[in-house]
Amino acid sequence: MKDFAKYKVGYKRGDRIFTESDAGENMYIVHSGRVRIFRVIGGLQVDLALFEKGDFFGEMAMFEHRPRSACAEAVEETELLNIDPPTFADMIRANPEIAVRMMRKYSIRLREANRKIEELATLSHTLAGVEDIPAPRSLPTPPPPLSAAAPHATLVVEGSGRSYPILQAETQVGRMDHVTGLKPEVDLSAEDVSRHISRRHARITYREDRFYLSEEIGAMNGTFLNGEKISQQGVLYPLEDGDRITLCQLHMIFRVEPSATSTRA
Known part of the structure; x- marks a missing residue:
């Protein structure tokens, strides 16, 4: 994918990239700028994620052939790579490392989703008056410190x-x-x-x-x-x-x- 200029699409601040329930099979890679992902719930915009250079989004519609599950909007002047399914398949065949990077990002997103679910569950039980709620366990364990004898x-x-x-x-x-x-x-x-x-x-x-x-x-x-x-x-x-x-x-x-x-x- 050396000639990626043909995939670039520019957006100004506030431009809508897609809206929830839109049809679409393409995914996007942030080449520059930032994109926020949000849903409109009860008339209010609820932010779900903020993506910057190197991040990808919109792949759910491509993989599942279903409408967009959220809205995407440029936070600032932004350039995206607009990738259709055939191009994505060519990218994976040419560079399998891309798949590894995507899996790692999915792992991080899943861990964050689990953390939010546990926080919401804890809040729900607290509001219901339930005591002795265990703290969320999804935060990663920090690595051990160096010993005192280490340089x-x-x-x-x-x-x-x-x-x-x-x-x-x-x-x-x-x-x-x-x-x-x-x-x-x-x-x-x-x-x-x-x-x-x-x-x-x-x-x-x-x-x-x-x-x-x-x-x-x-x-x-x-x-x-x-x-x-x-x-x-x-x-x-x-x-x-x-x-x-x-x-x-x-x-x-x-x-x-x-x-x-x-x-x-």
Whole structure:
């Protein structure tokens, strides 16, 4: 899908992309801008999701051949890729990784839907006067923190000079997902205003007394270690003090200092 210009469709702020119950079999990929998904209930607009660059929507109508289940509207000046079923099939055949990315996004959406259902159920029981309601369990368990003996590691962004500490044994690096409200341990949203870095782009792992870098499955636009592109997603690559990590076009230096505990030892 190298020649994607022919699929681009532009929308101005407030333009309606489709309305609930409209017929349609095409899906959309956000190339730039933002799109909100909402339903009209009792005369009120209820927001369901906010999609930005790299997100897709409208696929339910394409897969199920049913009318649109919600409305879509451009929040700002927006460009979308309008994908019909034959084009989508060609995309999957040419690049199976697209299917992996879609599955991961579905997983995130399902987890968020489960969380909202549990919150609504808890609220319903509370209003009914039921006591001892268990708290929602769908929020992900945070990764374990580094041990006191582990070295102090940071990512220093070239240009801005900002430092991002590595505090967990499994540290996810990427951008905040405004659809779900989830954000990685190292949130580079402030560094990547053009939103080229994937929300879950890379991971830094501390294992057996050393750090490793890996690219997350489904990440786009490349991960580089000392100028060499990481060719296999999910594979651990050893990290050393002073290594240069590049996510898309954002350059960072990996720094490691011995902990006070290990120094005294």
